[in-house]
Amino acid sequence: MSGAILPxxxxxxxxxxxxxxxxxxxxxxxxxxxxxWLGVVYLGSLAALLLQSFYSIDEFSGVVxxxxxxxxxxxxxxxxxxxxITRTVLMAAAVTLASAALAFPIAYFAARYAKGPWKAAFYLxxxxxxxxxxxxxxxxxxxxxxxxxxxxWAAERTHTSWIIDGILSVPGLESSSLSTSPVGTxxxxxYVWLPYMILPMQAALERVPVSMLEASADLGxxxxxxxxxxxxPLAMPGVIxxxxxxxxxxxxxxxxxxxxxxxxxxxxxxxYQLQGTAGNIPLAAAFAVxxxxxxxxxxxxxxxxxxxxxx
Amino acid sequence: xxxxxxxxxxxRHFGAVKAVDGVDLTIAEGSFFAMLGPSGSGKTTCLxxxxxxxxxxxxxxxxxxxxxxxxxxxxxxxxxxxQDYALFPHLNVRDNVAYGLMVKGMARAPRYAKxxxxxxxxxLEGYGDRKPAQLSGGQRQRVALARALxxxxxxxxxxxxxxxxxxxxxxxxxxxxxxxxxxxxLTFVFVTHDQHEALSMADSLAVFNxxxxxxxxxxxxxxxxxxxxxxxxxxxxxxxLPPALTQALGGPARWSSLRPETVRxxxxxxxxxxxxxxxxxxAATRVVIRVAETEVAALVPAGQPLPAEGETxxxxxxxxxxxxxEGA
Numbered sequence: 001m002s003g004a005i006l007p008x009x010x011x012x013x014x015x016x017x018x019x020x021x022x023x024x025x026x027x028x029x030x031x032x033x034x035x036x037w038l039g040v041v042y043l044g045s046l047a048a049l050l051l052q053s054f055y056s057i058d059e060f061s062g063v064v065x066x067x068x069x070x071x072x073x074x075x076x077x078x079x080x081x082x083x084x085i086t087r088t089v090l091m092a093a094a095v096t097l098a099s100a101a102l103a104f105p106i107a108y109f110a111a112r113y114a115k116g117p118w119k120a121a122f123y124l125x126x127x128x129x130x131x132x133x134x135x136x137x138x139x140x141x142x143x144x145x146x147x148x149x150x151x152x153w154a155a156e157r158t159h160t161s162w163i164i165d166g167i168l169s170v171p172g173l174e175s176s177s178l179s180t181s182p183v184g185t186x187x188x189x190x191y192v193w194l195p196y197m198i199l200p201m202q203a204a205l206e207r208v209p210v211s212m213l214e215a216s217a218d219l220g221x222x223x224x225x226x227x228x229x230x231x232x233p234l235a236m237p238g239v240i241x242x243x244x245x246x247x248x249x250x251x252x253x254x255x256x257x258x259x260x261x262x263x264x265x266x267x268x269x270x271x272y273q274l275q276g277t278a279g280n281i282p283l284a285a286a287f288a289v290x291x292x293x294x295x296x297x298x299x300x301x302x303x304x305x306x307x308x309x310x311x
Numbered sequence: 312x313x314x315x316x317x318x319x320x321x322x323r324h325f326g327a328v329k330a331v332d333g334v335d336l337t338i339a340e341g342s343f344f345a346m347l348g349p350s351g352s353g354k355t356t357c358l359x360x361x362x363x364x365x366x367x368x369x370x371x372x373x374x375x376x377x378x379x380x381x382x383x384x385x386x387x388x389x390x391x392x393x394q395d396y397a398l399f400p401h402l403n404v405r406d407n408v409a410y411g412l413m414v415k416g417m418a419r420a421p422r423y424a425k426x427x428x429x430x431x432x433x434x435l436e437g438y439g440d441r442k443p444a445q446l447s448g449g450q451r452q453r454v455a456l457a458r459a460l461x462x463x464x465x466x467x468x469x470x471x472x473x474x475x476x477x478x479x480x481x482x483x484x485x486x487x488x489x490x491x492x493x494x495x496x497l498t499f500v501f502v503t504h505d506q507h508e509a510l511s512m513a514d515s516l517a518v519f520n521x522x523x524x525x526x527x528x529x530x531x532x533x534x535x536x537x538x539x540x541x542x543x544x545x546x547x548x549x550x551x552l553p554p555a556l557t558q559a560l561g562g563p564a565r566w567s568s569l570r571p572e573t574v575r576x577x578x579x580x581x582x583x584x585x586x587x588x589x590x591x592x593x594a595a596t597r598v599v600i601r602v603a604e605t606e607v608a609a610l611v612p613a614g615q616p617l618p619a620e621g622e623t624x625x626x627x628x629x630x631x632x633x634x635x636x637e638g639a
Binding site for chain 1: 362363364383384385386389390391393394395397398399400401410411413414415458459462
């Protein structure tokens with residue numbers, strides 16, 4: 001007959017016993033590394049960045065003056081800088097809206113109807129572009145959109161060149177080809193960030209039970225009413241999660257607008273130039289704070305509008 | 312009496328699976344009709360055929376005389392209480408209940424007034440501002456009921472609505488549902504796999520088995536005179552006797568059923584066997600006797616002497632209690 005207590009087999013048993021007696025020890029062990037990373041490396045560097053934005057640069061010597069001032073932030077409101085901010089925010093908003101509109105049917109299909117191999121095909125189709133180099137994709141798009149590119153060629157053959165010409169004659173978008181127009185920048189942004197919208201949206205839609213859609217129809221709602229009153233509100237957290245990606249990624253990107261488009265400045269490019277060639281770290285930091293503020297305002301507005309009620 | 316729902320040779324096949332197979336059914340207006348059967352027997356599919364979430368692959372369905380074969384769910388004057396309630400989590404209780412009126416375009420004030428009226432009907436006054444997640448299972452069930460009733464349906468469909476509730480609450484809700492049905496005079500069609508629920512609540516019921524109706528009738532008819540071994544087995548806890556045993560007990564060589572409460576224990580008789588199990592049920596004790604390879608249960612009321620396990624006993628009963636069934 002053995003006793004009521006089994007013999008310990010080794011240090012593993014003793015460690016497990018310790019964790020059972022003092023659950024907080026395990027919690028501390030698990031949580032402290034990411035907390036240190038998040039607290040020191042992540043938020044710490046963000047704080048350092050914030051601090052930099054309150055310094056200014058001596059215009060003659062180009063040396064950073066380490067004194068608190070709001071002068072650098074005031075510079076953001078100069079017409080040329082305000083232009084950059086407006087352009088970036090408008091682009092990010094347009095990219096987000098277009099991504100949401102494009103992603104919704106894809107995500108809806110994947111969540112509602114795709115089963116087995118179709119589901120695998122969906123995930124592969126959405127993820128595959130993410131596995132190839134970002135630069136390769138952007139340059140590929142530059143070629144697709146170029147005057148000698150396949151789009152122009154296809155439009156000529158199908159006698160639909162007037163569509164491209166029409167788009168390129170819209171004030172603000174005019175250019176000699178799509179690859180040098182803001183429309184091109186927009187198209188490439190949408191292409192590159194679309195998976196980041198589809199995946200959270202699909203996850204949110206998957207959590208909407210079929211019986212909820214049936215209940216809505218049962219109570220007399222048309223498909224459009226069900227979409228507006230049930231599907232969209234329940235999918236909203238996913239849409240917001242996706243839009244955080246597309247919006248903030250567009251706000252911060254500095255490569256796509258350099259390669260495709262009319263070389264107009266975006267926030268990311270401005271930061272890149274200011275901290276590199278211009279050596280104006282305080283203004284670069286102030287520019288980098290702008291997307292953070294915009295995202296905070298955006299999330300607050302989304303929360304006020306009840307976007308997270310279904311969470 | 313008018314027929315609220317009629318099935319004319321209705322089938323619903325999913326590929327090779329015959330979920331519903333040639334069902335004929337008439338549900339009288341104002342009745343409490345139960346569809347009873349094990350899972351996969353086709354009862355829920357029948358309910359979904361009435362609500363319109365399934366379309367028949369054959370036959371015709373009429374609701375109050377009108378053929379609804381081409382009518383989508385949102386245009387049918389029937390409403391459903393779903394098994395998982397399917398309350399909208401982003402809307403509060405009031406908006407959930409008023410949903411059916413909202414999609415019809417009713418203005419906010421009258422639809423909220425109507426919603427409050429419905430909440431009072433299910434004894435949930437003052438819960439309008441809560442979210443479904445803040446309610447108990449029984450309360451959610453009532454909200455689902457109020458939401459389905461707000462549209463004043465001509466037929467209310469209930470898909471195992473009490474399945475998720477604990478026993479005590481379920482019994483209370485059974486009484487309440489029945490009272491509500493009588494009060495409103497509505498036709499209720501109720502799907503359940505719980506035979507006690509079906510027997511105690513329904514005016515008439517259909518027993519489903521493998522996509523077909525095994526028997527249709529009042530609870531008494533089905534309990535006292537099961538048409539087949541399946542019905543006798545599934546409804547209640549009847550003894551099903553094979554032809555040889557029926558004959559040995561003085562009947563013809565046919566399958567028969569015998570209710571445990573009609574069986575008495577005797578020391579001697581034509582057939583006897585050892586007592587194999589005793590189960591105390593409170594008001595009675597269920598005694599199982601093995602007679603010629605068949606287990607026969609008898610309910611011995613409390614206070615009467617009980618045999619011990621292993622003792623030999625014979626069974627006796629009033630000949631009229633032996634019910635003969637179809638089939639070999």
